[in-house]
Amino acid sequence: MAQSHTILIVEDERNLRRVMAAWLEGEGFATQTAADAEAAREELRRAPADLVITDHRLGQGPSGLELMHEAKAERPDLPVIIVTAYGNVEHAVEAMKAGADHYLTKPVEEADLVALARNLLNRSGHALPTQQPDQDFGIIGDSPPIREVLHTVELVAPAPSTVQITGESGTGKELVARALHTASPRAEEPFLAVNCAALPGELIESELFGYEQGAFTGAQRARPGKFEEAGNGTLFLDEVGEMPFSMQVKLLRALQEREFTRLGSHRPIPLKARMVTATNRDLQADAEAGRFREDLYYRLNVIPLHLPPLRERAEDIPVLARHFLSRVARQLECHTPSLEPDAVAALQAYPWPGNIRELENVIERTVVMSRAQTIGAADLPPDLRQPPSQTGKGDFTTHHLPTIERQVVVDALDKTNWNQSRAAVLLGISRKQLRTKMKNLDLLGGEEG
Structure with missing residues (x-):
């Protein structure tokens, strides 16, 4: 289970302070609370928080902005959310210019509070308590x-x-x-x-x-x-x-x-x-x-x-590509082709400046032009067979594909404990095709049993 992270809530309205703490604790966070800036200083000295949520106005004492300045003077990377009265955009602008990481308007909504807390802690590099989403809403990928x-x-x-x-x-x-x-x-x-x-x-x-x-x-x-x-x-x-x-x-x-x-x-x-x-x-x-x-x-x-961007979620490219293959095949009323490992390797190596939309267009063009039962790297457009170098250490060419293809196959085998039938499903090819690939890539010696 992920480590619980501590959020300090500074709010002079007692009921709101307690409610916000309950919402955040329900999401797996630990909370500290304070009614004013002085109590908040004591809490920060006693146990440093990972995030501060403070009201803009805190009674007669120092304001939330003053508290934020003091806290960030000690810890510049400490994320701070300022809470302002509803409709007071001037306060929000003032807070953001002063260094606040974000703001919320009253009345505070639970979903807004929790989402901002997660986003800011994630941006700060903290490991967060997460839950698997119940739906994918048609959004494809598991990265x-x-x-x-x-x-x-x-x-x-x-x-x-x-x-x-x-x-x-x-x-x-x-x-x-x-x-x-x-x-x-x-x-x-x-x-x-x-x-x-x-x-x-x-x-x-x-x-x-x-x-x-x-x-x-x-x-x-x-x-x-x-x-x-x-x-x-x-x-x-x-x-x-x-x-x-x-x-x-x-x-x-x-x-x-x-x-x-x-x-x-x-x-x-x-x-x-x-x-x-x-x-x-x-x-x-x-x-x-x-x-x-x-x-x-x-x-x-x-x-x-x-x-x-798609280049930052390359592990999703094979499943996205197969989704588009199925869609295009239905439109053309033809057999859905499978992707050869070298094609998967080429797709994952390409930087995709046009992102998912470009991938969809490439898949449609490839199916229309090839009409083959299987799609290999040679069937892809020239730009994908020779993508631009991302490292400056020389151009990527089709000569590099066998090395990348071997890694793709090995990764699939490792994920399935070298079960060839399951690995073939993962790669979107038949078991016979996988064995041929393993033979060509000198991998048959590493199989189990």
């Missing part, structure tokens, strides 16, 4: 980064909090957004996706907020926007970093007030949908550089959820 994503989805899905999904293009951000919706109490309500980068600046406001008849030239009848159509469901704003600056102000106001108005109307409409956003940009850097509204960034980044 540690993907298990962490799935666990975070299960954790935060029940809460109404805004989630910001970050990651490179092609990592599956919309799939994760749909998973958050599917696992939430809103699952029976609409899920609407809007690609902010695909909408011209002059159209995005009417697309999101809707408009009344006569609001502008060509508005011959009233039309609801996505905010309205989403109802009590989930509104997913993809590529939110591409939203025009003028529209960012209006989005911020809608999120703060939880209401909006159609173009050409003065009647406010309640905003009931949960907001999930995604971006492949570093919005914090954009905010600091003045390219994105800082207050909107903090409003959107309540729960951050980062998706790893």
